[in-house]
Amino acid sequence: MTVILGQSFTGISIGAVLLLIALGLSLTFGQMGVINMAHGEFIMAGAYTTYVLQKALGDAGLSLLLALPVAFAVAGTLGALLEWLLIRRLYLRPLDTLLVTWGVSLMLQQLARDVFGAPNVQTRAPELLTGNVTLIGGDDPLTVANSRLFILGLALAAVAALALVLALTPLGRRIRAVVQNRDLAEVSGISTARVDRTAFFVGSGLAGVAGVALTLVGPIGPTMGTNIIIDAFLVVVVGGLGRLKGTVITAFVLGVLQAVLEYSTTVSVAKVLVLVGIVAFLQWRPQGLYTLRTRSLV
Amino acid sequence: MTATTEQATGVRSTAGEPAEALELDAVRAGYQRSPVLHAVTVSVPRDGVTAVLGHNGAGKSTLLRTAAGLLVPRSGRVRLDGEDVTRRAPHQRVARGLAYVPQGQQCFPQLTVAENLRLVADGRARGRAATDEALDLFPALRELSRRRAGLLSGGQRQQLALARALVTEPRVLLLDEPTEGIQPSVVAEIEETILALTRRGGLSVLLVEQHVGFALRAADRYYVLEAGRITSSGAGGESAHGAVREALSV
Numbered sequence: 001m002t003v004i005l006g007q008s009f010t011g012i013s014i015g016a017v018l019l020l021i022a023l024g025l026s027l028t029f030g031q032m033g034v035i036n037m038a039h040g041e042f043i044m045a046g047a048y049t050t051y052v053l054q055k056a057l058g059d060a061g062l063s064l065l066l067a068l069p070v071a072f073a074v075a076g077t078l079g080a081l082l083e084w085l086l087i088r089r090l091y092l093r094p095l096d097t098l099l100v101t102w103g104v105s106l107m108l109q110q111l112a113r114d115v116f117g118a119p120n121v122q123t124r125a126p127e128l129l130t131g132n133v134t135l136i137g138g139d140d141p142l143t144v145a146n147s148r149l150f151i152l153g154l155a156l157a158a159v160a161a162l163a164l165v166l167a168l169t170p171l172g173r174r175i176r177a178v179v180q181n182r183d184l185a186e187v188s189g190i191s192t193a194r195v196d197r198t199a200f201f202v203g204s205g206l207a208g209v210a211g212v213a214l215t216l217v218g219p220i221g222p223t224m225g226t227n228i229i230i231d232a233f234l235v236v237v238v239g240g241l242g243r244l245k246g247t248v249i250t251a252f253v254l255g256v257l258q259a260v261l262e263y264s265t266t267v268s269v270a271k272v273l274v275l276v277g278i279v280a281f282l283q284w285r286p287q288g289l290y291t292l293r294t295r296s297l298v
Numbered sequence: 299m300t301a302t303t304e305q306a307t308g309v310r311s312t313a314g315e316p317a318e319a320l321e322l323d324a325v326r327a328g329y330q331r332s333p334v335l336h337a338v339t340v341s342v343p344r345d346g347v348t349a350v351l352g353h354n355g356a357g358k359s360t361l362l363r364t365a366a367g368l369l370v371p372r373s374g375r376v377r378l379d380g381e382d383v384t385r386r387a388p389h390q391r392v393a394r395g396l397a398y399v400p401q402g403q404q405c406f407p408q409l410t411v412a413e414n415l416r417l418v419a420d421g422r423a424r425g426r427a428a429t430d431e432a433l434d435l436f437p438a439l440r441e442l443s444r445r446r447a448g449l450l451s452g453g454q455r456q457q458l459a460l461a462r463a464l465v466t467e468p469r470v471l472l473l474d475e476p477t478e479g480i481q482p483s484v485v486a487e488i489e490e491t492i493l494a495l496t497r498r499g500g501l502s503v504l505l506v507e508q509h510v511g512f513a514l515r516a517a518d519r520y521y522v523l524e525a526g527r528i529t530s531s532g533a534g535g536e537s538a539h540g541a542v543r544e545a546l547s548v
Contacts, residue, residue: 170416170417170421173413173417173420174417176406177409180406180407180409181404181406183368183388184400184405185406185417186367186368186387186389187366187367187388187389187398187400188389188418188466189393189418189466190417191387191389192389
């Protein structure tokens with residue numbers, strides 16, 4: 001029983017990481033339809049921001065806290081720049097966007113190698129996050145790493161913040177309007193170009209925050225983003241494009257599935273099984289878990 | 299000096315404002331390699347209603363999309379209150395007093411009725427007051443304010459589309475077939491509202507219609523558009539019926 005619970009919690013923490021990574025994509029890919037292959041490098045930028053801040057400040061706790069807003073700003077600015085310089089010229093040309101952003105992704109990886117060196121680097125986790133919490137005591141205890149709990153909390157806070165911004169603020173209304181009907185938004189007086197850039201800033205900024213979280217569970221390297229970006233795309237596609245709820249549920253379901261299958265088989269076999277499951281699911285529901293529902297498709 | 303000579307010479311009226319609220323001057327426009335409009339000139343007098351009539355595919359909607367800025371003309375000029383806005387983005391034209399209600403009762407289906415209006419009111423000094431005024435014209439929308447726009451009937455969606463345009467407090471309103479595809483019981487209501495809007499002053503309207511009767515009742519001036527060219531024009535009113543019917547059957 002403890003084993004199942006333990007694996008489930010491992011799955012939830014894998015899901016939380018996936019969710020943090022996929023959240024920014026749910027905005028730029030899910031809502032705006034841009035396939036940004038450099039999204040993974042914004043995660044890397046967030047992680048290196050944490051590393052740089054820790055080098056500069058020394059204190060692990062303070063630098064981690066400070067890294068959250070700074071990484072958001074750094075990755076967000078990179079994203080907004082990429083949108084302004086390249087992506088906005090390629091809207092409605094998905095293959096060109098994919099190629100160009102892939103090129104940018106390679107350039108950013110090389111830049112990281114040039115600045116920080118090819119080998120991975122590591123940050124120290126703050127003391128508070130290095131221990132474990134015992135959820136179930138006794139002979140067969142269930143413990144969870146504090147850092148995993150922190151990531152879960154961070155992921156849920158980021159989802160709540162994004163959901164609130166989208167639901168309640170003028171920016172959120174504008175983003176949703178542009179996604180639903182770009183021309184109508186423009187003739188309603190909304191500068192869609194500005195909304196695109198802001199949405200890109202927020203989506204890429206969230207990737208930066210994911211990068212900060214990843215420093216707690218693994219090393220920082222130039223290719224760290226590329227290794228996880230495909231999983232994040234899968235989460236957004238399976239969840240249903242443009243649906244935050246779908247992204248959240250899918251991230252946790254895939255995380256738990258991965259963890260349980262890993263326990264019963266091996267890491268590679270689990271990965272293959274999850275991918276086969278996704279392919280089968282998308283055959284059945286190509287639009288993903290959740291879709292936009294209206295009486296009329298205006 | 300008559301309005302006609304002012305229009306022909308481009309002379310400004312005594313108030314210092316151009317006599318024409320909106321002018322499309324020798325506009326050529328189209329999609330990719332298909333030209334749709336061939337040197338079309340249409341002017342909308344200040345505080346007047348101008349109707350553009352024509353069959354399906356004549357280029358009426360293309361004309362309005364060009365006026366709204368969604369299509370950039372290949373040549374020719376679009377002037378709003380005398381200012382050349384040919385290269386201005388649609389949202390910049392909205393800021394200069396142009397509103398556009400496209401064909402097909404368009405709205406943001408996933409946003410509620412209230413959000414559809416707040417979206418436009420956000421950041422406007424008179425946003426809240428203008429929303430209230432627009433809702434006074436369509437009181438049914440008040441009761442539906444929390445409903446998603448995609449769940450409204452066609453008539454309700456058209457009311458919402460008109461209200462959304464009015465929240466921007468336009469001086470020039472572009473209407474693309476406002477009663478098309480709407481249940482007959484609501485058509486009269488929408489027509490009456492449009493007539494009331496045009497009579498209260500301060501608003502110039504460019505109305506695209508297939509329904510000749512309503513268009514001529516509302517219009518001070520009409521144009522007939524056939525295959526991307528203006529083939530006939532004249533003063534509006536019921537008496538123009540015969541001439542328009544003849545022009546449309548050619």
